[in-house]
Amino acid sequence: MSLYRKLADDLREQIVSGDFPPGSELPSEAQLGRQFDVGRDTVRRAYDVLTHEGLIETSQGRGRRVRSHEVFVLDASRHENLQFSEEESGDSYSNEVRHAGRRPHQEFRVELQPAPATIASRLGVQTGETTVLRFCLRYVDTVPWSTQATHYPMWLADGTRIAEPHDIEEGTTRYLAELGFDQVGYHDELSCRMPTPDEARDLEVGPGIPVLVWVRTGYTADRAVRCTTTIFRGDLNRLTYDIGDLQARQARDDPR
Amino acid sequence: MSLYRKLADDLREQIVSGDFPPGSELPSEAQLGRQFDVGRDTVRRAYDVLTHEGLIETSQGRGRRVRSHEVFVLDASRHENLQFSEEESGDSYSNEVRHAGRRPHQEFRVELQPAPATIASRLGVQTGETTVLRFCLRYVDTVPWSTQATHYPMWLADGTRIAEPHDIEEGTTRYLAELGFDQVGYHDELSCRMPTPDEARDLEVGPGIPVLVWVRTGYTADRAVRCTTTIFRGDLNRLTYDIGDLQARQARDDPR
DNA sequence: AAGTGGTCTAGACCACGTA
DNA sequence: ACGTGGTCTAGACCACTTC
Numbered sequence: 001m002s003l004y005r006k007l008a009d010d011l012r013e014q015i016v017s018g019d020f021p022p023g024s025e026l027p028s029e030a031q032l033g034r035q036f037d038v039g040r041d042t043v044r045r046a047y048d049v050l051t052h053e054g055l056i057e058t059s060q061g062r063g064r065r066v067r068s069h070e071v072f073v074l075d076a077s078r079h080e081n082l083q084f085s086e087e088e089s090g091d092s093y094s095n096e097v098r099h100a101g102r103r104p105h106q107e108f109r110v111e112l113q114p115a116p117a118t119i120a121s122r123l124g125v126q127t128g129e130t131t132v133l134r135f136c137l138r139y140v141d142t143v144p145w146s147t148q149a150t151h152y153p154m155w156l157a158d159g160t161r162i163a164e165p166h167d168i169e170e171g172t173t174r175y176l177a178e179l180g181f182d183q184v185g186y187h188d189e190l191s192c193r194m195p196t197p198d199e200a201r202d203l204e205v206g207p208g209i210p211v212l213v214w215v216r217t218g219y220t221a222d223r224a225v226r227c228t229t230t231i232f233r234g235d236l237n238r239l240t241y242d243i244g245d246l247q248a249r250q251a252r253d254d255p256r
Numbered sequence: 257m258s259l260y261r262k263l264a265d266d267l268r269e270q271i272v273s274g275d276f277p278p279g280s281e282l283p284s285e286a287q288l289g290r291q292f293d294v295g296r297d298t299v300r301r302a303y304d305v306l307t308h309e310g311l312i313e314t315s316q317g318r319g320r321r322v323r324s325h326e327v328f329v330l331d332a333s334r335h336e337n338l339q340f341s342e343e344e345s346g347d348s349y350s351n352e353v354r355h356a357g358r359r360p361h362q363e364f365r366v367e368l369q370p371a372p373a374t375i376a377s378r379l380g381v382q383t384g385e386t387t388v389l390r391f392c393l394r395y396v397d398t399v400p401w402s403t404q405a406t407h408y409p410m411w412l413a414d415g416t417r418i419a420e421p422h423d424i425e426e427g428t429t430r431y432l433a434e435l436g437f438d439q440v441g442y443h444d445e446l447s448c449r450m451p452t453p454d455e456a457r458d459l460e461v462g463p464g465i466p467v468l469v470w471v472r473t474g475y476t477a478d479r480a481v482r483c484t485t486t487i488f489r490g491d492l493n494r495l496t497y498d499i500g501d502l503q504a505r506q507a508r509d510d511p512r
Numbered sequence: 513a514a515g516t517g518g519t520c521t522a523g524a525c526c527a528c529g530t531a
Numbered sequence: 532a533c534g535t536g537g538t539c540t541a542g543a544c545c546a547c548t549t550c
Contacts, residue, residue: 002537002538002539003538003539004538004539009453012453028515028516028517029516029517030515030516038539038540039539039540039541040540040541041538041539041540041541042538042539042540044517044518045538045539052308052450052463053450053452054449054450058517058518059516059517059547059548060516060517060518060546060547060548061515061516061517061546061547061548061549062516062517062547062548062549063515063516063517063548064516064517071447073445076497077497077499183500184500184501185498185499185500185501185502185503185504185505186497186498186499186500186502187496187497187498187499187502187505188496188497188498188499189329189494189495189496190446190468190494190495190496190497191327191468191490191493191494191495192448192466192467192468192490193310193466193490193491194308194309194310194464194466196309197265197268207308208450210448210449210450210466210490211448212446212447212448212468217505219501219502219504219505220504221501221503221504222504223504224504224505234447234448234449234466235449237447238445238446238447239445239446239447240443240444240445240446241332241333241442241443241444241446241497242441242442242443242444243333243441243442243443243444244439244440244441244442244475245440245441245475245477246441246442246443246475247441247477248441248475248476248477248478248479248480249441249443249473249475249480258518258519258520259519259520260519260520284534284535284536285535285536286534286535294520294521295520295521295522296521296522297519297520297521297522298519298520298521300536300537301519301520314536314537315528315529315535315536316527316528316529316535316536316537317527317528317529317530317534317535317536318528318529318530318535318536319534319535319536320535320536513549513550514548514549514550515547515548515549515550516546516547516548516549517545517546517547517548518544518545518546518547519543519544519545519546520542520543520544520545521541521542521543522540522541522542523539523540523541524538524539524540525537525538525539526536526537526538526539527535527536527537527538528534528535528536528537529533529534529535529536530532530533530534530535531532531533531534
């Protein structure tokens with residue numbers, strides 16, 4: 001077993017056992033080098049291991065700290081509910097965030113884009129066919145939280161507010177319904193991977209933080225009408241689905 | 257911008273553009289060093305970046321290759337179906353894998369374990385209370401694919417085959433139903449993160465591969481009866497959920 | 513100014529795989 | 532035997548943060 005791995009195991013053990021609680025400062029490279037009588041690069045490699053496990057974070061000039069987590073839970077099975085409730089208008093993301101007592105913020109743009117193969121097959125159009133892309137970079141308070149890209153087929157978006165570069169106040173799902181495109185079913189796909197450099201920049205994630213990828217295709221009774229790809233920071237998010245009858249669970253959460 | 261980052265960007269561009277297709281060999285450290293007139297460590301750091309993005313894989317003595325992906329799709333909304341179909345007996349995992357034309361294999365063990373806080377709160381028992389843990393390391397053909405750990409509360413498992421260290425042929429969900437514990441609802445939670453060293457060993461994943469974590473809590477009409485934590489290799493798996501009416505999608509998949 | 517991490521190099525030796 | 536990657540060191544210089 002190599003020196004730096006032993007050192008990494010040592011440090012990991014100290015972290016998970018609570019000797020270094022979340023947020024606490026870790027020894028400097030020089031200090032650890034003296035303490036274990038190893039070169040500076042060996043210490044750096046040990047810390048690199050832990051960084052890529054998502055355990056610690058580094059700031060130049062300030063040292064390393066144990067990462068502290070915060071998790072936002074999103075109920076995917078109730079998100080963009082198929083039946084609109086009376087009180088809930090506007091887009092689902094803002095509602096969810098405000099409901100959690102946090103301040104939502106988003107940067108928004110609309111583009112015309114030739115459909116990539118992955119999107120085209122889901123929307124039932126030809127690869128390269130023009131689609132309308134509505135893109136959001138979403139913040140909770142001031143932390144970048146997720147990106148969301150929704151593709152609409154041209155046959156649907158053309159001549160509607162979907163294709164215009166403005167926010168749709170009442171929410172796009174509701175607006176689509178007003179246009180006569182009632183979404184009656186969703187097909188969701190979930191995967192995870194390391195972020196691309198672009199995603200890492202947008203979401204401000206360093207090494208060791210994967211992204212959770214959520215692709216939702218929305219259907220009317222006849223056909224697919226939109227495909228939404230949401231990229232979540234893996235450290236900050238959790239998705240949930242309720243299936244079947246969960247009376248027993250709700251009883252636990254809302255004791256009378 | 258540092259040298260090794262520029263070099264990494266260069267190489268990434270060549271990989272995603274198809275100059276180095278999946279499975280192809282990449283230049284050796286020495287060769288790249290000569291080509292770009294940089295030291296060996298700089299080349300290594302560039303390759304480390306791509307490795308941690310999950311783009312390439314390394315074998316000592318044999319060089320580096322572009323990783324090639326394969327993805328197994330699991331339909332979580334139909335998995336362990338609440339209504340048993342006639343033809344489907346045995347556990348859901350084996351069925352899914354065989355249905356995909358692959359050979360399933362699992363290593364299996366049963367333990368008594370004090371409930372960790374995360375499990376206890378989901379099962380509605382006290383932290384540290386004894387639970388029965390049924391653990392599986394699952395392979396598809398000879399590749400480790402996922403681990404699955406199901407915790408059962410002692411009040412349910414005691415004196416049943418759940419607590420015995422043997423496979424349950426007909427599937428645990430069906431066996432539980434026979435015992436009078438009909439699962440009528442599931443609560444699913446999804447997240448992702450980098451694997452712990454233990455998980456990396458079990459699943460044989462190197463750096464740059466996150467895991468997808470799926471926690472399913474099963475409920476009868478009265479209470480939670482089990483909590484299943486499945487850890488998937490992030491590079492090999494995708495989960496799907498169908499919500500609402502998807503006639504339009506099924507029509508696409510099964511054209512008459 | 514002093515301490516922290518970030519980049520880069522040269523050199524040495526080891527471990528693994530192929531031939 | 533040779534080429535590949537893996538580990539470790541010492542030294543130099545830079546960039547950022549804090550005081």
